[in-house]
Amino acid sequence: MKVETDRNWYDERVEAFVDGDLSRADDIRFRERLSSSKELQQDVEQARFLAAVLRSSPVESCPPEISQRVLAIARRDAGAEERVDRGPLRLVTKRRTWRSLTIVAAAACFAVLFLVRTGVNDSESFSQAEIDQALNDAKFALALVSDASRDAGRLIRLDAVPPVSHAMGLVLTDERSDGFEVPGSAADPLNE
Amino acid sequence: MVNLEQYEAAVAEHRDRVFGFALHFLGDREEAEDVTQDVLIRLWCNRDNVAIETLTPWLLRVARNACVDQYRKRRTRDQNREGSPDATEKLVSQTTAPDRSMDNDILREQIVKSVNELREPYKSIVVLREMQQMTYEEIGSALDLPLTTVKVYLHRGRRKLRESLKKLYDDFADAGLGVNQNGSIGASRQSVHANNQSAV
Numbered sequence: 001m002k003v004e005t006d007r008n009w010y011d012e013r014v015e016a017f018v019d020g021d022l023s024r025a026d027d028i029r030f031r032e033r034l035s036s037s038k039e040l041q042q043d044v045e046q047a048r049f050l051a052a053v054l055r056s057s058p059v060e061s062c063p064p065e066i067s068q069r070v071l072a073i074a075r076r077d078a079g080a081e082e083r084v085d086r087g088p089l090r091l092v093t094k095r096r097t098w099r100s101l102t103i104v105a106a107a108a109c110f111a112v113l114f115l116v117r118t119g120v121n122d123s124e125s126f127s128q129a130e131i132d133q134a135l136n137d138a139k140f141a142l143a144l145v146s147d148a149s150r151d152a153g154r155l156i157r158l159d160a161v162p163p164v165s166h167a168m169g170l171v172l173t174d175e176r177s178d179g180f181e182v183p184g185s186a187a188d189p190l191n192e
Numbered sequence: 193m194v195n196l197e198q199y200e201a202a203v204a205e206h207r208d209r210v211f212g213f214a215l216h217f218l219g220d221r222e223e224a225e226d227v228t229q230d231v232l233i234r235l236w237c238n239r240d241n242v243a244i245e246t247l248t249p250w251l252l253r254v255a256r257n258a259c260v261d262q263y264r265k266r267r268t269r270d271q272n273r274e275g276s277p278d279a280t281e282k283l284v285s286q287t288t289a290p291d292r293s294m295d296n297d298i299l300r301e302q303i304v305k306s307v308n309e310l311r312e313p314y315k316s317i318v319v320l321r322e323m324q325q326m327t328y329e330e331i332g333s334a335l336d337l338p339l340t341t342v343k344v345y346l347h348r349g350r351r352k353l354r355e356s357l358k359k360l361y362d363d364f365a366d367a368g369l370g371v372n373q374n375g376s377i378g379a380s381r382q383s384v385h386a387n388n389q390s391a392v
Contacts, residue, residue, distance in 0.1 A: 014354070015347035046361070047354055053303050054322035054350075062211035066225055067203050070232040077236070078196045 010040055018047045105141050112138040199239055202247060203232055209248075209324060210255050216319045217259040219308045223266075227258045249333035252326075256316050256335065299360065306356040313337070314349030321346050 010033055016022050017030050034040050112134050210231050214224035231254050235242065242250050307318060313335060320326045320334065321342075332342045 012347075012351065015350045016343070019343075019347070021343055021347075043354070046357060047350065050303065050350060050354055050357060051322060053300060054307070054318070054353075055325070057216065057304075057323045060208065060212040060215050062207040062228055063225060066211070066229050067207050067232070070203060070229060070236070071200060073233060074196060074199055074236045 010037075011043065014040075014043045014047045015051075018044060018051060109138045109142055198244070199236055202235065202244075206248065206251050207232065210251055213252065213255050213319055213324055214259055216307065216323045217256070217315065218262060218266075219304070223262050227255065227262055230258055231255045246333075248330060252320065252330075252334035253336070259316075260312065299357075302360050303353065303357065306353050309356075310349055310352060314345055314352065317342060317345045318349040318353070322350075 010030060013022060013026060013030055017027065017034075022030060034044065115134070207228065211224055211228040214227040214231075215221060218224050218227070231251060234254055235251065307315065310318060316335060317331055320331045321328070326334075328339050328342050328346075331337070332339050335342070337345070
């Protein structure tokens with residue numbers, strides 16, 4: 001029994017000896033036995049040979065189509081993420097921008113109209129030239145915004161853009177020489 | 193690791209290692225390709241959670257788990273537990289042993305087959321250490337094992353291989369062939385004993 005246990009002790013340490021992983025005391029004891037045991041010497045040689053065969057295994061290269069496939073998936077995924085991140089945000093930004101501009105332009109027009117009406121009733125407040133200039137400026141601003149809105153409408157839903165045509169109709173569609181249509185008059189498109 | 197460039201660099205650096213491990217573990221090229229693809233895709237899906245410093249152990253851990261799963265699937269399909277003999281033969285045919293002979297080819301084939309037959313975790317550790325030349329620390333990190341445990345398991349795994357090799361050596365001896373001093377097949381056993389007189 002003791003011999004069997006003793007043999008096992010050395011047998012269990014063959015690989016550690018080959019790798020140089022034995023403690024100093026174990027290494028001395030192992031070498032002492034190795035010098036006199038042919039069986040142990042054979043075990044050590046076989047262990048060395050085995051390690052050499054394993055370590056000489058060929059380096060396997062991954063087939064290129066594997067990495068190509070994987071990278072294609074990653075690139076497609078990365079591109080999709082970018083479109084998702086930028087797309088809706090761009091639409092919302094554009095929508096909000098144009099909506100804001102349109103609202104500002106409409107507010108400016110109404111302000112001008114209000115002033116003009118006040119001025120019509122009180123001709124001493126504004127000269128006709130000043131009124132005409134203000135109206136032309138407002139019309140120009142509205143036209144600019146409406147053109148831009150029309151173009152934006154091609155990219156985004158038109159119902160997202162506050163209708164400008166109402167204000168356009170009030171100001172741009174006129175039959176008077178000064179280009180101003182009095183709201184509530186017969187020529188007012190809203191009364192058609 | 194969060195962007196595509198870093199991921200592409202990681203794939204270029206580690207794809208051969210992952211594939212090599214899977215091939216040596218499974219012994220089947222097709223299965224190894226599937227596992228490699230699966231592991232690299234998982235890396236992309238988890239890129240925000242993997243640091244560059246821990247990339248190698250992470251990849252090997254995932255590869256090993258994937259190989260174990262694949263191995264279990266193979267078993268449930270009632271395939272040969274020792275691995276596909278065709279794949280084993282392919283692995284053997286690709287080696288370029290310096291003293292190539294038919295008998296040593298058989299020997300090499302048996303060694304590869306024996307690795308395939310090892311139980312876990314010996315198999316993973318033998319493949320990572322002996323075939324992938326990874327350090328003990330890298331193996332410990334990949335398999336979440338202490339350093340001393342890695343060494344013990346490695347030595348036990350190689351001991352089991354040596355035991356299966358010993359049986360083969362006996363078979364060769366019965367066929368009139370012996371084991372050279374360096375362990376290869378060739379000279380008769382008697383000459384080995386004579387040589388061993390002056391060994392170490």
